[in-house]
Amino acid sequence: MSQPLILSIDQGTTSSRAMLFETDGTAFAVSQQEFTQIFPHPGWVEHDPEEIWKTTVDTCQAVLAKAASANRTVAALGITNQRETTVIWNRKTGKAIHNAIVWQDRRTSEYCQSLKQAGHEASFTQATGLVLDPYFSGTKINWLLDNVAEARSQAENGELAFGTMDSFLMWRLTGGAVHKTDATNASRTLLYNIHQQKWDNALLSILDIPASLLPQVQECASDFGTTDKSILGVALPIAGVAGDQHAASIGQVCFSEGMVKSTYGTGCFVMLNTGEKALPSTNKMLTTIAFQLDGKTHYALEGSIFVAGAAVQWLRDGIGVINSAEETEALVSKLDDNQGVYMVPAFTGLGAPHWDPDARGSIFGLTRDTSPAHLVRAALESVCYQTHDLLEAMRNDGATLDTLRVDGGMVKNNWLNQYLANVLNIPVQRPMQTETTALGAAYLAGLQTGIYSSIDDLSKQWQQEREYLPNMSTDSRDTAMVGWTNAVNRTRTV
Numbered sequence: 001m002s003q004p005l006i007l008s009i010d011q012g013t014t015s016s017r018a019m020l021f022e023t024d025g026t027a028f029a030v031s032q033q034e035f036t037q038i039f040p041h042p043g044w045v046e047h048d049p050e051e052i053w054k055t056t057v058d059t060c061q062a063v064l065a066k067a068a069s070a071n072r073t074v075a076a077l078g079i080t081n082q083r084e085t086t087v088i089w090n091r092k093t094g095k096a097i098h099n100a101i102v103w104q105d106r107r108t109s110e111y112c113q114s115l116k117q118a119g120h121e122a123s124f125t126q127a128t129g130l131v132l133d134p135y136f137s138g139t140k141i142n143w144l145l146d147n148v149a150e151a152r153s154q155a156e157n158g159e160l161a162f163g164t165m166d167s168f169l170m171w172r173l174t175g176g177a178v179h180k181t182d183a184t185n186a187s188r189t190l191l192y193n194i195h196q197q198k199w200d201n202a203l204l205s206i207l208d209i210p211a212s213l214l215p216q217v218q219e220c221a222s223d224f225g226t227t228d229k230s231i232l233g234v235a236l237p238i239a240g241v242a243g244d245q246h247a248a249s250i251g252q253v254c255f256s257e258g259m260v261k262s263t264y265g266t267g268c269f270v271m272l273n274t275g276e277k278a279l280p281s282t283n284k285m286l287t288t289i290a291f292q293l294d295g296k297t298h299y300a301l302e303g304s305i306f307v308a309g310a311a312v313q314w315l316r317d318g319i320g321v322i323n324s325a326e327e328t329e330a331l332v333s334k335l336d337d338n339q340g341v342y343m344v345p346a347f348t349g350l351g352a353p354h355w356d357p358d359a360r361g362s363i364f365g366l367t368r369d370t371s372p373a374h375l376v377r378a379a380l381e382s383v384c385y386q387t388h389d390l391l392e393a394m395r396n397d398g399a400t401l402d403t404l405r406v407d408g409g410m411v412k413n414n415w416l417n418q419y420l421a422n423v424l425n426i427p428v429q430r431p432m433q434t435e436t437t438a439l440g441a442a443y444l445a446g447l448q449t450g451i452y453s454s455i456d457d458l459s460k461q462w463q464q465e466r467e468y469l470p471n472m473s474t475d476s477r478d479t480a481m482v483g484w485t486n487a488v489n490r491t492r493t494v
Helices: 049-069 109-117 121-128 137-147 151-156 165-173 201-207 244-251 309-318 325-333 372-396 414-424 436-448 455-459 474-491
Strands: 005-011 015-021 027-034 074-081 087-090 160-163 180-182 216-218 238-243 260-264 268-275 286-293 296-305 342-344 362-364 404-407 428-431 464-468
Touching: 005 049, 005 165, 005 436, 015 049, 015 436, 027 049, 049 165, 074 165, 074 244, 074 436, 087 137, 087 151, 087 165, 109 121, 109 137, 121 201, 137 151, 137 201, 151 160, 160 165, 165 180, 165 238, 180 238, 238 244, 238 436, 244 260, 244 268, 244 286, 244 296, 244 436, 260 372, 260 436, 268 286, 268 372, 296 372, 309 325, 309 372, 325 372, 325 414, 342 372, 342 474, 362 474, 372 414, 372 474, 404 414, 414 428, 414 464, 414 474, 436 455
Parallel strands: 005 074, 074 238, 180 216, 260 404, 404 428
Antiparallel strands: 005 015, 015 027, 087 160, 260 268, 268 296, 286 296, 342 362, 428 464
16 A cells, blocks of 8 residues: 655745655645746846746646546645745735735835834834845735725725735635745744744834735644645645745754755745754844744754845846756856856845845956856856855844755755855755655645654655865965955945
């Protein structure tokens, strides 16, 4: 008798993916669909919630059909999602009142600045571990309430619901029966007190947001309801939820204090487990909830890079330098060096440790000899340099970092991983299963439904596929970092 499968929804920034996992963490089936990126104004980024819903249902149905054809049972569903992306919908109709405002969106930059000038940032940071930046959900909610006709009055009358994409999908999957989220997603809204484990009324008042909009917050592995059978063809318990970076940390089994992972997708996110203590940062890192299980909250320091894989996507879709991301490794492997070309991909501002929402992308060092391959290398190098800046900030906060576990679509590129090890001057470890975000959601659902007895069970499943050891001289590393630092300084506006 075969073991049951676990369904994972990985609703990301550029695509929706459904994966079925065996209990040993190997993938049984996967389906993925990209969806439209909407740019109404410079610095604004939106998604159509209906398109996200359709791609989610279509990919789930595709993998469930494969399970059915193989006569395999599916035991549970886990959800992981792009964090901070904000959607508000009507509780009666289930329809969004506006496009979802994506985490990359910078439209509330001036509002954040006005809140800082009014002296509010310390209150937000103390309660939430976050900085006042357009990145997070709170100021996006305020914008929607102030800029969509009748939204504020409807919200005050209890007619509307807010959620990040996990909440929106749970609402839809359960036929409107569930309005919930988990502690990790809640911790990224600017509204949730990560020390008291509750929505913070003082912060809601500052942002003028009615509490009736907000979902119920639960642990990452818990009962989030059951899917309506008419939607996916099967009634599945929704048993695990975590924001994408937290789910990746769980998929990398970073359960112990001091373990660190870095995920390379649309953006790049480094998360360091600090145990059951929330460690405040003095170097512009974020303090966040790593995961919440069995009545215990584990915290993390996190550094967020807004553009990683999105820089490669821009080279492909924006200016047509490449036809696919897969060709980047062969292109850059032919080069001896970067010829002094640096890209600072601040297309939606600079994240940690700079927090400069008004910075914009730049390329330095162009000559007549610059080739498409040099632009590609500059994009890949920028990911490594930005990771270096995050790890240095964490070290300055007192962290000891000996190795880095990496995951996400970009780490299939061996050149990138080796250059990352060279720049960081520590070993970089790639696991057998690089889709650790989806895997983490599956692990959570498995914990809740008894497929796994404990996180110790999960820790035993992690397997290294390859390790990259630094082989760059100190002089070469220093030269590269000087060039990068100069480029960043010339790009920054603050």
